Amino acid sequence: MDKEKIEALAAAHSLGVLSEEDRLAFEALLKSKNPHAISLHREMREVAALLPLSVEEVAPPADLKDQILSKIAPQITRESAETAAPAAKPDNELIRGLQSGLLWWKRLAIGFAFAAVILLVGSLAYVSYLKNDIKTLSSQVELSGKLIENLKVDLEQKKQVLEVVQAQNTRVFAINRLEAAPENASATVFYAPGQNRAIFYAYNLTPPPAGKDYQLWMLRGNQPVDAGILKADETGRYFVEVNTLPENELSAFAVTLEPKGGAPQPTGAMYLLGTTTRG
Amino acid sequence: MTSDAKNKNAQNEDSLLFERIATREKAAFSELYDRHSPKLYGLAIKILKDPSLAEDVLQEVFLTIWKKADQFDRQRGNPMAWMMILCRNRCIDALRRVEKNKQRSAVLDENTFLTGGSDSPLEIANHNEMRALLQKSLSNIPSEQRTLIEMAYFEGFSQSEIAQHLDLPLGTVKTRIRSGMLKLRDVIQRATI
Numbered sequence: 001m002d003k004e005k006i007e008a009l010a011a012a013h014s015l016g017v018l019s020e021e022d023r024l025a026f027e028a029l030l031k032s033k034n035p036h037a038i039s040l041h042r043e044m045r046e047v048a049a050l051l052p053l054s055v056e057e058v059a060p061p062a063d064l065k066d067q068i069l070s071k072i073a074p075q076i077t078r079e080s081a082e083t084a085a086p087a088a089k090p091d092n093e094l095i096r097g098l099q100s101g102l103l104w105w106k107r108l109a110i111g112f113a114f115a116a117v118i119l120l121v122g123s124l125a126y127v128s129y130l131k132n133d134i135k136t137l138s139s140q141v142e143l144s145g146k147l148i149e150n151l152k153v154d155l156e157q158k159k160q161v162l163e164v165v166q167a168q169n170t171r172v173f174a175i176n177r178l179e180a181a182p183e184n185a186s187a188t189v190f191y192a193p194g195q196n197r198a199i200f201y202a203y204n205l206t207p208p209p210a211g212k213d214y215q216l217w218m219l220r221g222n223q224p225v226d227a228g229i230l231k232a233d234e235t236g237r238y239f240v241e242v243n244t245l246p247e248n249e250l251s252a253f254a255v256t257l258e259p260k261g262g263a264p265q266p267t268g269a270m271y272l273l274g275t276t277t278r279g
Numbered sequence: 280m281t282s283d284a285k286n287k288n289a290q291n292e293d294s295l296l297f298e299r300i301a302t303r304e305k306a307a308f309s310e311l312y313d314r315h316s317p318k319l320y321g322l323a324i325k326i327l328k329d330p331s332l333a334e335d336v337l338q339e340v341f342l343t344i345w346k347k348a349d350q351f352d353r354q355r356g357n358p359m360a361w362m363m364i365l366c367r368n369r370c371i372d373a374l375r376r377v378e379k380n381k382q383r384s385a386v387l388d389e390n391t392f393l394t395g396g397s398d399s400p401l402e403i404a405n406h407n408e409m410r411a412l413l414q415k416s417l418s419n420i421p422s423e424q425r426t427l428i429e430m431a432y433f434e435g436f437s438q439s440e441i442a443q444h445l446d447l448p449l450g451t452v453k454t455r456i457r458s459g460m461l462k463l464r465d466v467i468q469r470a471t472i
Contacts, residue, residue, distance in 0.1 A: 008453045011460035015431040016387040017438045047464045048387070051432050052363040053406060054413035055325045057317035064334055065312055068341050072308065075345075080306035081299060 001029065003036060010040035014048035110135065123172045126188065127165060134158055154233075160241060164199045167192035175202070175253055175274030182206055187272045189253055196245040200253065202230060202238040202272060208257060214271065215262045216240050219252040229262050230255065250276055293358040294351070301349035312341060315359070318406070319366045326370035326433050332377070336369045343369075359406075365389050371435035383435035416466040424459030427452060 009026040012018045018026065029037040110131075137151055137158075164170060175187035187202040200216055208214055214230040230238035252275045257268040293314075299307035319340055323333035343365060351358065364387050375383050417425050430436045430444070438456070442449045 004457070007461060008457040011457045012431075012438055012453065014460065015428065015456065017431045017436070017441070017456070019437070019439065043464050043468075044460055047460055047467060048432065049357070049360040049363065050409065050413055050463075050467065051428070052322045052367060053318070053409050054417055055318070055321045055410075058321040058324050059317050060320040060337055061330075061334060064337065065309070065316070068312070068338050069305070069309065071338075071342060072305075072345050075303055076305045077303040078305070081304060 006034070006037050007040055010037065010044045013041065014044035123165070123188075123190070126172075130158060130162065130165070157239075161190070161199050164190050164192045164195065164197050164241075167195055169193055171276075173253070173274050173276055175200075175255075175272045178270050178273055180257070180269040181271040185272065187253075187255065187274065189274065189276075191245070191276065196243075198242040198245055198253075200227070200230070200240045200242065202255060204236075205230075205238055205271065207232065211260050212257050212268075213260050213262060214238060214255050215258040215266075216242070217254045217256065217266060218242070218245065218250055219254060221251060224254070224266050226262060226264070227253070252276060294353045294356070297344075297348045297351040297356075297358055298353055300345060301351070308341075308345060311344070315362060316341070319362060322363065322366050323370050326367065326435075327373060332373050333370075336366065336373055339369050340366045361389065367432070374435060383440070412467070412470050413463075416463055419466070420459050420462045421455075424455045424462070427455050428459045428463075431456065 006026075006029065009018065009022055009029070013023065013026050026037065026041075030041060134155065137154060169192070171191045171193070173189040173191065175189060177183070177185040182204055185202070185204045187200065189198055189200050191198040202214070205214060216227040216230060217224040218227045219225070227242045228240040230240050232238050252273060254266070254270055254274075255272040256266045256270045258266070259268075293311070296307045296311045296314075300311065316337060320333060320337050323336045323340075324330065327333050327336065340362065344362065351361070368387055368389055371383055417428075427441055427445075430441050431438075436444065438452050439449060441447070442452045445452075
């Protein structure tokens with residue numbers, strides 16, 4: 001690019017009058033560390049910054065200062081430099097920002113919880129548990145960005161669950177323990193045929209041994225189909241969301257203990273098994 | 280103390296005022312207002328040509344200063360330049376609201392001098408002397424160059440908008456702005472050496 005072109009771009013850039021295309025071209029020159037562009041950019045910017053000083057001063061109305069001071073009065077912490085500054089306060093803007101951000105999630109959580117109670121028959125206790133869990137999660141929010149993110153992930157998971165739970169014709173299946181599982185182990189499947197999705201929860205399973213995972217299978221007829229690895233949440237429940245259920249021939253769900261990351265076919269002991277009924 | 284040293288002191292004082300304002304000190308904010316509101320109000324009057332609108336903008340500018348003082352980089356920022364650009368941009372915004380059209384699209388980056396630009400001549404120039412110098416410099420460049428620069432800075436028109444208003448080829452507008460700004464640069468550099 002020739003010198004005159006760069007000068008024209010620098011001059012116009014300093015006044016903020018470049019087209020988008022020219023602005024990007026000039027800023028690309030700056031990024032490429034073109035010395036002429038960098039030098040002109042600085043010089044032109046300084047000239048532009050001086051332009052307003054060519055204007056005559058005009059005293060503003062006398063009462064304007066008091067109007068401005070009255071608007072900032074609630075935030076003033078000291079009258080002058082001689083007055084000691086108070087101790088540092090928590091960042092109230094951050095706190096208010098976090099709280100207002102949470103309000104939407106709390107409303108979302110409460111909204112989904114009520115919809116689940118109305119629509120789901122035979123699982124009122126579980127939906128009520130979800131409602132309380134969501135409310136508890138929302139009310140436990142602390143003023144920490146990391147905690148907010150964790151809660152968002154959890155609420156998102158709950159939202160996914162409730163979408164299945166509140167869907168029309170959602171079916172609930174109890175999954176029974178087998179001999180390999182602890183005595184109080186159990187599982188529940190929420191199956192939404194219209195969405196071909198299911199949510200699988202397992203309770204009171206002992207953590208798998210090192211190098212092992214619990215794997216969920218869908219039985220299509222007699223054929224086991226991988227449905228995902230169960231992941232433990234903070235309460236010790238195991239959870240997996242299944243998004244690609246077969247339309248027909250779904251006969252049962254089963255959980256086996258497999259090598260870490262899962263196996264293409266079941267190889268380990270079966271812990272949980274439950275059949276499905278279609279109607 | 281030399282003139283340059285006195286002027287450097289003035290800039291440092293502004294930076295210190297910003298630091299004190301960041302701690303929510305009333306006296307510092309009041310002092311900054313007394314020191315600079317006439318320049319900013321004068322700029323607003325020139326752009327808006329409406330005292331009532333200019334008062335609104337001045338109020339908005341100082342409330343923004345109060346809000347953003349904690350972002351000011353004392354080592355690298357330029358308080359005067361930042362306040363001027365802030366005022367100019369708010370004036371152009373006000374013009375757009377009043378006119379309700381999509382012209383006046385020239386935008387200056389406000390944050391440039393909030394955290395940088397501390398080596399600008401604004402730092403070392405006595406404001407009254409600089410005003411006299413700039414007024415003289417502007418009057419000495421060809422009127423067709425001065426008009427375009429003033430339309431860009433004080434009225435917020437882009438190059439294509441200027442070309443449309445004045446019925447000039449876009450290339451002519453670009454050339455005149457380039458020539459005018461280079462002349463101003465040369466005059467200022469000679470005066471501040």
